[in-house]
Every structure is written in C-alpha cells, then in structure tokens.
Amino acid sequence: MKSKDQNTEQAIMNAAVEIFQSKGMAGARMQEIADKAGINKALLHYYFRNKQMLFEAVFKSALGQLAPEISKIFNADLSIEEKITAFVSYYIPFVNQNRFLPVFVIQELNNNPVFAEQFFSANALPKTEKFRYQLIEASKIGEIRNVDPDQFVLDLFAVVVFPFVGRPLMKNLLQKDDQGFDDLIQGRIEHVTTMLLNSIKK
Template identity: 50%
Template structure:
C-alpha cells in the first residue's frame, strides 16, 4: 500500500465499508468502491493493489478503533453491572457501523490464515485481567452467583456478535425487514445487558 493522505484514506475506507456491507467481499468490485469514494479506479489501485489488500486495511483500521473502546470499558472504575451495560452498548453500536467485521474475521481465519495469524500476533487486544478480578471480587462479596469469570466474558462477546454473524439466518427465521432488524439490534443493547446481569445477580 502506498502512503496515503488521511482524508483520502477516510473517504476510501468509508466507501469500502458501504460497499462491503451491501455486497460482502466476494460481491464487491473495486470500481464500485471508487465510484462511491468519488475517485477513479486507477487512483484506488494506486493506493491499494487489490480488493483483498483494501479489505484487510479497512479491517485493521476498524479493529484498532474497537479495541481501545472495549479496553476502556473493561478497565474502568465502573461497577460490574455498569461495565456489562457499557459493553453491550459500545460493542453493538460499533458493529452496527462496521458489520463486515465479525464475518470478515471468520472468513480470514478460514481462507487467509496467514494474514489472520500475522495480524492477531501484532494486534493490541483488550486485556480483561482487571474485569476478571472484579468478577471474582463480586463473587466473594456474594453479590453475584459463583460463576467462571471467563465464561461470562465469552457470553458477553458471543451473545453480542451472533446477531451480526447469523443475520442472514435470523432474517429468514424472523421474516424481518432491514429496518425491523436494525430496531431489534438497537433494542438488544439493553436486552443483552439485562439478560446477562439477571443471570448472575443473586
């Protein structure tokens, strides 16, 4: 990838996200992304030699925005229940703006393991140590049920991400329009937090 001005990069990334969200990686074309960005295809290819490289750059950019938000939530001085609420709100809000992320991670783990291995070996992941210790402390204080803290963390991520990964299936099962499904996702912020809190609260 050539060095690229930040404002041009932002325009290209936003345009790519729009097209990737509509058509997925396989169905997207560089010409469509160039048209969406208001630049010619030659300029887009100058910065990104292929659709895969652009997709990877967009993914890295989005992931680097999400990780610090989750880190901040998990390591704040908020109560355990407040953290669960904030996590559900921030995570679902972010993925609604970057819906390609969960599917892309799964695709790359299966189809492009070298990129995934290289990226994940270098990426700054949220560190949940403080959060896990906080759960243990709440168990000792008997404010929550005796649970495996790591299981709660898995529940938080998996229950938040599946509605995005499984959206084609859920659309069919629920027979919902895009607008109706978006309303469910917005509603899910509070629903997920409430469900998790009630499942562990004494």
C-alpha cells in the same frame, strides 16, 4: 509538498470499506471500489499498491474502531454491573450503525487463518483480564454466582454481537421483516443488560 491527496485517499478508504465489508476480500472488485470512489483503477494502485494492502488498511481500521472502547470499559475503575451496562449500551448502537463490520472481521479471520495469525501477533487485542479478575473476586466473596469468567465474557460478546452477524438467519427464523427485526434490536440493550445481570445474580 504532499505526495498524496488527502481527499482522494479518504474517498478510496470510504469506498473500500463499503465494498470490502459487504463482499469480503475475495468477492470485492478493485473496479467497483474505484467507481465508488469516483476515480480509476490505476489511481487505486498508485495509492495502495495492491489489493492485499488496501484490504489490510481496511481491516486494520475496522478493528481499530472496535478495540479502543472495549479496552477503556473493561479496564476502567467500575463495578461489574457498571461495566456490563456500559459495554452493552455502547456496543449495541455502535454495531447497529456499522452492521457489516463484525461479519467482515469474523469472515476474514476465518477464511484466512494465516493472515489472522500474523495480524494478531502484530496487533494485540484489548485485554479483558481486569474484568475477569473482578468476576473471580466477586464470586469468591459471594457477591455473585460462581461463574467461569471466560465463559461469561464469551456470553457477553455473543449476545451483543450475534444478532447483527446472524441477522439474515434470525430474521427468518423469527419470521420478522426488516422493520420488525430493527424493533427487536431497539429493545435489545435493555433485555441483554437485564438477562446478563440476572444470569450471575445469586
């Protein structure tokens, strides 16, 4: 009774994720996605109508993977230190397993400002106010250094995400080979946790 084959649809999505995430919307080719999925172009259009819709499905699924855990961590009933630790230890390995994901998201948001605007008015990102509120309260009572919570959240995402986004550049700047850079990533959870906690410690 089903009008779409679940396996085919899944194969298409997997292929599309791979191609779109490594080449971007503009650089991706429907033919290449079809090849990777083991089908032909016509079937691709049968399932997703056109390139834009396939792209949006991939993009939405990409952000859908990133968002829920952010939300869970920042809104949990945890201390500041616990949240920082949880965020860093969860996200660094996750992004390490999905290396193209953050570049893809960032690239498309920057290249298609109109799409970005529409997307965010339809799909809200997780809220981080609770965590930022905790930071304000803690600095009020002198538990941590006086710090702008918005700046600190920026720092948090920066030190976690940037090494993956800027990998080709930083690999070269630090004169590492792939193995050497992977080693650096391995040590990053501990380094980043320590450095973030130190930066707000009194």
